[in-house]
Amino acid sequence: MPRHLKEPHLIKRKPRYDPITGRLTHHPTWIVKDGPKQVVTGCSIDNLEGARRFLHEYNIKKYASIPLKPGLEDHQVIIGDLIRYYLEANAGWIAEKSVPRKREFVNQIDRINQFWGGKTVDQIDTLTSKEFQAGRNPNSVLKELEILRAIVFFGSDEGKVKLSRKPKFAMPRKPDSRLHYFSEEEVWALIKGAMGRFHTFKGMDTHRVALHIAIFIIIAATTGTRSERIWTASFECEPGRPWIDLESGIFYRKPGAKFVPLNKLANPCLIPTRVLRLLRRIYREAKRKGVEGAQYPIRWQGRPADPRRGFYTLKHLVLGQERAKQVNRHTLKHTCATYLLAQGLTVDEVADYLSTTPQVIRRVYGHLIPGQHSAASQAFDRPKVGIRRRDRPGSSYWKEL
Known part of the structure; x- marks a missing residue:
């Protein structure tokens, strides 16, 4: 017969009172119930997270020695x-x-x-x-x-x-895939919105609190790099981190020899000149001021910081609720790809820059590739050699148009 055993789980223990005086003797708490056994967690009823951690550790100790x-x-x-x-x-x-x-x-x-x-x-x-x-x-x-x-x-x-x-x-x-991209106006609005957020003290602006998000948006929109590889990057060559080489202007997106799935490549890319000048100035000024964690472009309180929450708040403030539901940080990669294709770069060139395959570019962005059917469309506009216009097949159809 299958053994249907209930795993150790949390239950609430009700408060207990003195039967004579009615005074509260034990506050309500969480306990672990493991079959007939009950284990006290020491966590109050308001500390559910602590009780869950206790349960997790309890399970580890219970099963660690049972092969x-x-x-x-x-x-x-x-x-x-x-x-x-x-x-x-x-x-x-x-x-x-x-x-x-x-x-x-x-x-x-x-x-x-x-x-x-x-x-x-x-x-x-x-x-x-x-x-x-x-x-x-x-x-x-x-x-x-x-x-x-x-x-x-x-x-x-x-x-x-x-x-x-x-x-x-x-x-x-x-x-279904959400293939949205930011317009140029939206990207600038996000950057300005991030630059315009200040910490205030007694009604006075003291310092910017979302500068790291603005830098993140600029790098993501111009290099098409995935979020994690941007905010974990460093201006200095550190083991286990992507490296933004400010001397050569190359963004080494893959740290060391780390294995990367074939559909999520991370080859180096050349940083656009204007972005490179901006990053050099940011690094130089941070070093001059002795800022903690100056080597990290996306930093908060001296450490590399994931801008997920900050970007979530920013997009709602700048773009509104409806538009914010359609986009996320990965939309910046789509924006970069869309912009490059609109500028007339070939599929292979865009694939190399974004560190992906031409097949992925065609499959995901095929409907955005301008000119991919230009030869076919222009064939209808070219006069056919050796045939007069009035003698061409379907000439009456064109007249009707």
Whole structure:
């Protein structure tokens, strides 16, 4: 019989009072319930995040010393065990992730484990997957189900579980691509909006608080580089970071020999001259003033900073609610590609500059490539040699037009 065990989970313990005096003796708190056992977390009812961290650490301690036996049937293997094995086997790959990516991945694993951790592999079916998706964002659910599928098939390939049938994950439909791009006016409005945000003290402007976002927008819109490779970059050559070489004017977008998926290449690019002059001035002035973290173009309080939240706030302030829903930071890459194609650069030239393949440029931006059918359209305008205009086939049709 399948073993349907409930994983350790959080429950609320009600406040307790003295039966004689009625005085409060124990405040409400979170406890971990593990079968018949209850473990005190020491976290008040208002500290849910702390209780979740305690539960996570409790699970790690509980399962760390229990190895997953090979060759078990799918109704004998708990998904929580497969998750643990997957994380242990891929610890090096996970450790190489950036802090935001690692945090996102850990949160995804946590949500997967909360729902699926106590179930067995044979319980992965359409109905259970639909239950997991109920009331949630389809994009988030799709990513988490893809991770769960990778975990299950990894365990199967490693011989940790024998699949009696192919699990039904019931993936939600992948959302349509949002191919929006900023107009030149919108880009300038965003830059000016970022430059115009100041910290105020007693009604007086003291210093700019979104300068790093303005610099991010300029680099992203002119180099078409992905967000993470911009805000983790440095003006100085540092191990593990992309390097903006201000001497040669080259942006080395891939740190060292780091492996990059083929659809997310990160080849070096030549920085446009005006942008290079701006970056040199920013670096020179920061060094002269002794600013902490002057080597980082996108910095906040002396450290490289992900501008995700700041850009989110800025786009709503500058562009309005409706337009802000259509665009994000990656739209700046689309903007760069669209601008280059509109200037008449070839597909190969744009692909080299954006560090992608010509096939991707044609597939994603094909409808934006000006002149790609110009020879065909001009064929209708050229007179056909040796045939008088009135004798051409379809000449009456053209007259009607």
